[in-house]
Amino acid sequence: MDIKTAEFSISNTDVRKCPAGHFPEYAFIGRSNVGKSSLINMLTNRKDLAKTSSKPGKTLLINHFWINGEWYLVDLPGYGYATASKSTRDKLKRIIESYILFREQLTNLFVLIDSRHEPQRIDLEFMQWLGESNVPFAIVFTKKDKLGSARFNENIEAYKQKLLETWEELPPMFFTSSEKREGRDELLDYIDRINRELKG
Numbered sequence: 001m002d003i004k005t006a007e008f009s010i011s012n013t014d015v016r017k018c019p020a021g022h023f024p025e026y027a028f029i030g031r032s033n034v035g036k037s038s039l040i041n042m043l044t045n046r047k048d049l050a051k052t053s054s055k056p057g058k059t060l061l062i063n064h065f066w067i068n069g070e071w072y073l074v075d076l077p078g079y080g081y082a083t084a085s086k087s088t089r090d091k092l093k094r095i096i097e098s099y100i101l102f103r104e105q106l107t108n109l110f111v112l113i114d115s116r117h118e119p120q121r122i123d124l125e126f127m128q129w130l131g132e133s134n135v136p137f138a139i140v141f142t143k144k145d146k147l148g149s150a151r152f153n154e155n156i157e158a159y160k161q162k163l164l165e166t167w168e169e170l171p172p173m174f175f176t177s178s179e180k181r182e183g184r185d186e187l188l189d190y191i192d193r194i195n196r197e198l199k200g
Contacts, residue, residue, distance in 0.1 A: 001068075001192035006044040009064040009072065013091075015098045018105075019064055019072065024198055025105045026191055027074035028140075029096065030112030031122065035142040038178035039112065040065075040075055043187060050075050060092065062099055071195060072105070080122045100135055107194060108136050110187075115141040115155055115175070119162040128166060138172040140187065145177035 009019055030036050037050035049065060063075040076099060077092045084092070100109065109130065113123055130137050139159075144152055156175070163170055172190065176183030 001188040003044050003188070004068055005066075006046050006049055006068075006073070007066045008049070009066045011061040011063045013061055013095050015062070015095075015103050018062065018099070018103060019066075022105060023071050024107035024195060025064075025072040025074050025103065026108050026110065027076050027099070027106055028110045028112060029076040030078055030140075030142075031080045031114070031120070032078045034078070034112045034114050035178055036075065036078065036112050039140065039142060039176060040073065042176075042178040042181055043184055044073070062095065071107075071191070074099075074106075076100075079126060100130070101133060106135070107198070108138060108191075110140045110174075111137050112140045112142050113159070115143055115152055116146050118155065119159050124162065127163070127171075131167065138174060138190070140174045140176055140183070142176055142178070144175050144182055145180045 010017070012018065028036055028040060040050040041047060044065070044067070050063070060077050062077070065073040065075070067073050077095055079092065079096060100106065111123070111127060111130070127137070127139075141156060141159075147155070152175075156173075160170060174183050174187050174190070176187070
């Protein structure tokens with residue numbers, strides 16, 4: 001798939017105010033500092049469509065971007081902000097959960113994982129909750145360029161083994177580097193394939 005147009009549509013905290021219509025939505029979520037904004041900018045070929053920041057927790061809203069006049073890319077707030085106040089964490093949890101559970105247009109959720117780290121409990125628990133809630137999702141490992149290939153493969157294998165402790169089947173997985181533009185075609189082809197199936 002070639003992304004010809006990518007336009008900001010709307011930001012809000014209320015799932016009921018998300019765009020009308022029945023266009024498919026592909027949402028991206030991850031813990032703070034996982035490289036979500038960089039990945040979105042890389043996918044859309046836009047330098048600052050999603051605002052990047054060295055300060056974790058920049059995304060506190062549901063951000064919709066209108067892609068090719070056909071589907072929405074959705075930038076969700078992250079989860080697991082250790083430095084945020086409890087009231088902020090609770091508010092973000094409500095925003096995230098209401099979108100994921102009640103937004104009928106949500107077609108697939110991409111869960112971003114920093115490939116440099118061993119499996120983190122917060123990510124595993126979040127994916128477990130998605131599975132129990134029957135939410136279709138795929139895993140996107142980010143920052144592939146920050147590791148040597150041997151260490152990268154070790155970390156991915158560790159994740160697979162950890163997931164297989166509770167999952168019968170692994171979700172789709174993508175391996176990306178925003179700096180080196182790796183994984184872009186695979187991710188966009190996956191979205192394109194789902195869109196074609198929906199139309200068919």
